[in-house]
Amino acid sequence: MANKPASKGRKPGKSTRHPGATDNVKGRVGRLLAKSDKNGTYETLPEAETAVLVAVPDKRQADARTQEYLDELEFLAETAGATVTKRFVQRLDKPDIRTFVGEGKLAEIKAYVEHTKASMVIFDDDLSPSQLRNLEAELLVKIVDRSLLIIDIFAQRAKSATAQTQVELAQYQYLLPRLTGLWTHLDKQRGGGVAQRGPGETEIETDRRVVRDRIAFLKDRLKELDKQTTTQRKSRTGIVRVALVGYTNVGKSTIMNLLSRADVFAENKLFATVDSTVRKVVLETMPFLLSDTVGFIRKLPTRLIESFKSTLDEIREADLLVHVVDISHPTFEEQIEVVNATLKDIEAADKPMLLVFNKIDRYNHEPVVSSTDGFEEMNVEEDAPAARPSLEQLKATYMAKLHDPVIFISAQERENIDELRALLVRHVSAIYQERYPSVHPIPEETEL
Numbered sequence: 483m484a485n486k487p488a489s490k491g492r493k494p495g496k497s498t499r500h501p502g503a504t505d506n507v508k509g510r511v512g513r514l515l516a517k518s519d520k521n522g523t524y525e526t527l528p529e530a531e532t533a534v535l536v537a538v539p540d541k542r543q544a545d546a547r548t549q550e551y552l553d554e555l556e557f558l559a560e561t562a563g564a565t566v567t568k569r570f571v572q573r574l575d576k577p578d579i580r581t582f583v584g585e586g587k588l589a590e591i592k593a594y595v596e597h598t599k600a601s602m603v604i605f606d607d608d609l610s611p612s613q614l615r616n617l618e619a620e621l622l623v624k625i626v627d628r629s630l631l632i633i634d635i636f637a638q639r640a641k642s643a644t645a646q647t648q649v650e651l652a653q654y655q656y657l658l659p660r661l662t663g664l665w666t667h668l669d670k671q672r673g674g675g676v677a678q679r680g681p682g683e684t685e686i687e688t689d690r691r692v693v694r695d696r697i698a699f700l701k702d703r704l705k706e707l708d709k710q711t712t713t714q715r716k717s718r719t720g721i722v723r724v725a726l727v728g729y730t731n732v733g734k735s736t737i738m739n740l741l742s743r744a745d746v747f748a749e750n751k752l753f754a755t756v757d758s759t760v761r762k763v764v765l766e767t768m769p770f771l772l773s774d775t776v777g778f779i780r781k782l783p784t785r786l787i788e789s790f791k792s793t794l795d796e797i798r799e800a801d802l803l804v805h806v807v808d809i810s811h812p813t814f815e816e817q818i819e820v821v822n823a824t825l826k827d828i829e830a831a832d833k834p835m836l837l838v839f840n841k842i843d844r845y846n847h848e849p850v851v852s853s854t855d856g857f858e859e860m861n862v863e864e865d866a867p868a869a870r871p872s873l874e875q876l877k878a879t880y881m882a883k884l885h886d887p888v889i890f891i892s893a894q895e896r897e898n899i900d901e902l903r904a905l906l907v908r909h910v911s912a913i914y915q916e917r918y919p920s921v922h923p924i925p926e927e928t929e930l
């Protein structure tokens with residue numbers, strides 16, 4: 483199955499002048515794009531691999547924060563199919579230009595990898611092509627950086643033609659600047675001397691051209707697919723469009739299923755949803771379109787955002803955003819910021835937005851007395867186990883005051899869902915009223 487073109491069944495574009503040449507490129511860098519699954523997309527990580535994580539935080543970052551970031555990286559690694567056996571942290575003002583970590587840390591990682599036969603080392607940041615090459619030559623196992631890991635998960639999850647094409651585009655864009663580096667390394671493995679020129683510049687150039695051609699072909703294909711969806715969207719004009727947005731794994735798909743009785747795949751893994759789903763929802767006789775979209779994450783690779791343009795159009799074209807937050811997550815406030823920054827990046831930050839704090843069933847507030855956490859009035863006894871605040875208490879917090887309109891729910895326990903529906907009805911009806919003043923009067927009780 484290895485090295486099968488991802489474009490299975492597709493007509494070759496004008497760019498494929500060298501039949502099989504793309505496969506050839508992928509074959510040479512098989513380590514990066516290891517195998518093709520039945521959907522034709524490439525997976526980097528086969529099942530049951532063991533991985534070592536490496537983070538290089540700057541000296542100011544708190545330990546707890548570093549561990550939270552590594553928890554997320556471990557979650558990503560598990561989602562991709564790897565089991566994490568060890569975490570390495572090195573505090574540096576600036577990562578080492580040659581090997582990302584310093585010499586001593588590298589030796590430590592190498593000893594561990596050799597001893598435990600770990601199959602890959604995953605870095606929480608992106609590596610430059612030369613860092614990737616040097617690390618690979620030094621550690622002799624697969625080196626995966628954050629971008630590659632995320633692209634890989636997307637590759638496993640993408641189902642629709644659009645999402646698959648978008649992923650393949652991201653894969654090739656990742657590959658392009660890394661071709662030379664990998665070649666040099668592969669030369670050495672073949673026994674070629676360092677001074678030897680290896681397979682030759684011409685061949686590298688040919689491979690680069692093949693990859694560039696493929697990128698152009700995929701972009702064309704995406705334009706084609708986009709035209710089809712634009713036609714579909716035209717038939718939807720007039721109806722209000724609402725998009726669920728948020729960090730990955732916060733419960734967007736669960737809410738989608740609740741509101742629309744759709745059967746959208748929701749699970750406790752990162753990026754369960756890569757394709758966007760649109761459903762017509764009717765609440766109190768008011769129809770609107772609700773779309774479930776791909777989740778965001780910190781350090782989301784820019785090229786992935788670029789290639790997922792058409793999926794993100796669903797958000798860009800929405801009339802109202804429902805920003806879902808997992809309030810039980812230790813870094814939920816940072817997640818809100820990441821989502822807001824990503825919305826800004828994709829030019830969707832100015833839209834009306836409702837903030838939905840989900841998973842209140844799991845929110846156990848640690849009774850820390852502080853003037854900024856908004857819970858000082860809760861009067862929790864010292865040493866008492868973390869208590870779950872009531873809805874009233876949640877509504878009185880700074881989070882509620884800071885983000886208006888806001889609502890606290892548990893999609894899983896179906897808590898406060900009626901209030902969520904009512905809030906949606908109020909906001910959607912206001913949009914209709916603005917659009918068609920004579921047709922949809924706003925109900926009297928609406929305060930907008």
Ligand SMILES: Nc1nc2c(ncn2[C@@H]2O[C@H](COP(=O)(O)OP(=O)(O)OP(=O)(O)O)[C@@H](O)[C@H]2O)c(=O)[nH]1
Nearest residue numbers: 731732733734735736749750753754755777893894
């Ligand atoms: N405890 C609790 N778990 C929830 C709640 N809502 C959703 N979940 C769980 O959280 C996990 C993620 O839910 P999804 O609906 O897949 O989240 P998502 O935002 O669509 O995630 P991605 O598609 O990966 O971005 C699943 O295991 C859900 O069962 C909730 O209110 N409380």
Ligand SMILES: [Mg+2]
Nearest residue numbers: 734735754755
């Ligand atoms: Mg989802």
